[in-house]
Amino acid sequence: MAKHNDIGKISEILAMEWLVSKGYEFLEANFRYKHAEIDLIMKHKGIMIFVEVKFRSGTGYGYAEEFVDYRKRQLIIRAADHYIHAKDWHNDIRFDIVGVYKDKCGNVAYKHFEDAFY
Template sequence: MNKRKIGEEKEFLALKYLTDRGYKIIKRNYRCKLGEIDLIAKKDNRIIFIEVKYRSTSKYGSAIEAVNYKKQMIIRRVARHFLLTNYHTLEIPVSFDVIGIDNNKITHIENGF
């Protein structure tokens, strides 16, 4: 199975995990010239930007560890673009979550950065 298909499957697993917990997914794979955000959701009057990472092995660390400072800064810039493009303001409560999937074990870090 190719990496893209595996990524799509794991992202869907994360999506199901979130919707089962009351998150309303408003956008998948939001892309702009600055980068991409895997999932954008709403919950408790907040917009939540969610990065999903998958690792089949711990050889290079856990999935959560892959969301490093550089990746976080890209996600923040893309989130800003999303808010300004869709809501025309930055005055909206937001948070940044990380979902790591190691094999099939899901770790969800709310307000991860």
């Protein structure tokens, strides 16, 4: 597996553990539908949350939320629609972005963008 794929998987695990520590319930990771993938599917306060995780080793090239473009959002929404239908979910949903930032010293920080798009 390529190094960037390893970093992506580790970032998803870190984000999932961080969200769980904030009271979120983990449902599924890496849900795929056609060409789309949802990194994390969580539940919190009766809301199903589809989470896109982005890793950054700094902010010199931009913030996590800037790397979820229109096409990526549309793919995630399409996959979420399929998931909702398959699970027969009739309650609220939300799309979040979690940025995982690691500095030169190895310190990890998180930035959570709730209801980032739809």
